[in-house]
Amino acid sequence: MNAIETKGLTKRYGTYPVVDNLNLKVAKGSICGFLGKNGAGKTTTIKMLTGLARPDSGTISLSGTVRKYGSSNNSNIGYLPDVPNFYGYMTAREYLNFCGKLYAVEGKKLKARIDGLLKQAGLFNIHKNISAFSRGMKQRLGIAQALINEPDIIFLDEPISALDPVGRNEVMALIRSLRGNITVFFSTHILTDVENTCDHVLILEKGRVLADDTMVDLRQKHAENAALLRLYTPDDGNRFLALAQRQNDLTVESQSPVEFILRADNFYALGKRISFLLTEADIAMERFQAYTPSLDDIFLKVTGGAASE
Structure with missing residues (x-):
């Protein structure tokens, strides 16, 4: 089963096609690296997939359900934008508690969910305010909030940009820990991380897919x-x-x-x-x-x- 599937997905700014007749298929439980040069259309694609931008044409199917722009049901997806914002006066636990309640997760279920995510993100024993977090810690917290509602799919837009090598390794280790349980779709410019982590690779150029394959098959085709x-x-x-x-x-x-x-x-x-x-x-x-x-x-x-x- 495909977790993500698009047919003819198109978005224009004026007459310019930023995303042009995009057909994607991403398998359930895989980690998919979404690549492209600046201006290739990656962020616009992710915004359409998450319901933050209206496609001009085409269809989007997530976990087998066709999604329409404006739908209020986003309970099966999580999202971390390229420039996430946090309430710096909160602790990580307070922030996740706030995010969980937005999804109507309450009581013991929310506490157990927060405990599990803080452990998974390596933040369980961190009690200082988010304003004192390193960039890597903030990104791990951002991924944790994207998982608070137990989604089928999470979309991560440049989750490792501007991180030092230590922070990058920590975030990538967290992403790898999700393999098989959650479909991860993330964009990045750091190709070695995709090569070492992803099952599937998509390369976008001027809104069109130039490569769409598993990492193994992609290497074989270009040998x-x-x-x-x-x-x-x-x-x-x-x-x-x-x-x-x-x-x-x-x-x-x-x-x-x-x-x-x-x-x-x-x-x-x-x-x-x-x-x-x-x-x-x-x-x-x-x-x-x-x-x-x-x-x-x-x-x-x-x-x-x-x-x-």
């Missing part, structure tokens, strides 16, 4: 019969590069003076070919292995690499 070769010295690298560039059916991309990405039409014959060339040139090989592109490589390839205007 392109490639291998990584590492030599021992820059001199070996220069001699190999001069030799390889004379081969019409071999593409070489330098990663460093001693490391190269090699591509050929026949991957299985590539190893024998490189071994032969190195033996003929008396060049020692430190490492030769199948090349798996990083999410950064894939992102730059599918988006063209240039920054949005």
Whole structure:
């Protein structure tokens, strides 16, 4: 079952399509990374999915139910905006108590829910006011409030922006702890966190989906019969590069003076070919292995690499 599904979702500002005929499918219980350059339409998409912006056309289905703009029933979703605001004079417990009551969660059920979320967010023994929290603590509290109503899906818009490495790791650990129980849909510019955390990846560019796949399949599709070769010295690298560039059916991309990405039409014959060339040139090989592109490589390839205007 898909937790999130859209068909033909479109949003224009004037005549410009910020989100253009968007068709998404996100499986229940997965963690989905939503990527794109600035201005790609990520925040607008999330606002439509959460009911904060009206689509011009298309449909949205969350947990199997078609959602209409203006619906008062948001009990099965949670949301953390890109710039969350908190009541700084409250403690984390007071804030979650306030948020829970907005969803009509009361009494012992609310207390148990707050206790569980504070433990999950690593804030159970923190009694100071939110105004004294670090950014990472505030983001973890923000995720906790998005979970207070026990939603099926939570939407997180740039939950790790402006965090230091410690805060980022804490927030990502909290997101990973939700896998399988809640569908997490979050946007970010930090691709390594998506690569290390997400089951599914969506890449948006100018309001259109350029990539929509599992992390495993996305890597396989972009491997392109490639291998990584590492030599021992820059001199070996220069001699190999001069030799390889004379081969019409071999593409070489330098990663460093001693490391190269090699591509050929026949991957299985590539190893024998490189071994032969190195033996003929008396060049020692430190490492030769199948090349798996990083999410950064894939992102730059599918988006063209240039920054949005």
